[in-house]
Amino acid sequence: MAGKNGKDSRELETAWIRELAGILEETGLTEIEIEKDAVRLRVSRQGGAAQYVAGPAPVAAAPSAAPIAPAAADHAGAVKSPMVGTAYLSPSPDAAAFITEGAQVSEGQTIMIIEAMKTMNPIAAPRAGTITKILVTDAQPVEFDDTLCIIE
Numbered sequence: 001m002a003g004k005n006g007k008d009s010r011e012l013e014t015a016w017i018r019e020l021a022g023i024l025e026e027t028g029l030t031e032i033e034i035e036k037d038a039v040r041l042r043v044s045r046q047g048g049a050a051q052y053v054a055g056p057a058p059v060a061a062a063p064s065a066a067p068i069a070p071a072a073a074d075h076a077g078a079v080k081s082p083m084v085g086t087a088y089l090s091p092s093p094d095a096a097a098f099i100t101e102g103a104q105v106s107e108g109q110t111i112m113i114i115e116a117m118k119t120m121n122p123i124a125a126p127r128a129g130t131i132t133k134i135l136v137t138d139a140q141p142v143e144f145d146d147t148l149c150i151i152e
Contacts, residue, residue, distance in 0.1 A: 017043055027118075029086065029139070072135055078147045079126060085116035087148060089138045097138075099131045105151060112136075112148060127151055 020032050020043040033042040072078060081087070089097040089112050099111045105125040114121045129151040136148050 017041065023118075027115075031141070033141075072133065072150060073147045075147070075150050077127075077129065077132070077151045079111065079123070079149050079151060081114060081142045081144060081146045081148055082123070083114055083116050083121065084144050085114040085121070085142060087136045087138070087140050087142045088113045088115065088120075089134070089136075099134065099149065101131055101134055103131045105129065105131060114142065123148065125151060 020034065020041065023029070023032055031042065035041075089099070091098070091113065098109075098113075099105060105111060105128060107125055107128045109125045110122040111125050111131070112123050114123055131149055132152045133150040134148075135150070136142060136146070142148065
């Protein structure tokens with residue numbers, strides 16, 4: 001986030017922090033992270049107090065919140081995340097989950113939602129079968145290509 005001088009960079013970081021803190025407040029999320037160019041910024045709220053962490057972005061991609069076992073990622077029935085966002089297992093906090101382990105699903109059935117940029121994106125089952133494993137928890141951040149669940 002280097003501007004023409006250090007002040008530009010700090011002003012941009014402050015603007016990002018304010019924007020991310022506002023998104024946390026709006027959505028009720030406890031943590032949000034963005035990366036642009038060579039800088040990664042994470043804003044998290046724990047116990048009601050917001051925490052801000054800014055630093056250089058890693059050269060390699062950072063692992064997702066819950067690393068997926070390589071065996072699950074390589075499974076033929078793995079359903080992968082098509083985007084970066086937050087996975088939700090039900091349509092609303094008080095509603096039943098779209099899927100449970102052991103449930104039968106049909107091709108095209110919504111199995112979860114991924115929120116990205118304040119847009120709810122339904123994730124459809126790519127095939128019919130049985131949900132043998134759900135590898136994400138409700139409101140868990142996910143990265144592109146993370147394994148969400150296994151359908152056999």
